[in-house]
Amino acid sequence: QVQLVESGGGLVQAGGSLRLSCAASGRTFSNYAVGWFRRAPGKEREAVATIDWSGGITDYVNSVKGRFTISRDNNKNTVYLQMNSLKPEDTAAYYCAAKEARHYRVWTWESSYDYWGQGTLVTVSS
Numbered sequence: 001q002v003q004l005v006e007s008g009g010g011l012v013q014a015g016g017s018l019r020l021s022c023a024a025s026g027r028t029f030s031n032y033a034v035g036w037f038r039r040a041p042g043k044e045r046e047a048v049a050t051i052d053w054s055g056g057i058t059d060y061v062n063s064v065k066g067r068f069t070i071s072r073d074n075n076k077n078t079v080y081l082q083m084n085s086l087k088p089e090d091t092a093a094y095y096c097a098a099k100e101a102r103h104y105r106v107w108t109w110e111s112s113y114d115y116w117g118q119g120t121l122v123t124v125s126s
């Protein structure tokens with residue numbers, strides 16, 4: 001079992017930045033691939049950024065490429081999502097998810113992940 005807790009959400013103006021954190025406890029976090037997902041009002045949940053167990057492989061949805069950066073510190077059992085140049089369309093509940101997988105790849109399907117946090121809300125005003 002892995003417990004995930006997101007933090008760092010809030011209200012920000014368009015063009016601003018936020019850094020989300022996903023803190024894990026319970027198991028050896030370096031054995032887990034992690035994804036950041038978001039669900040905007042009235043939309044399906046989508047994968048925003050994903051990272052493999054080592055931190056060496058990452059992937060992003062096209063809409064955030066060049067603006068968001070996913071990273072991890074396995075010594076701190078934490079994955080981060082740095083979000084810059086935020087847009088109103090980035091407004092959503094953001095969730096982190098983990099999958100036990102010590103492979104050099106990432107997963108973008110929601111159903112691939114076994115553990116989920118409760119989410120943190122990001123609101124971007126225009």
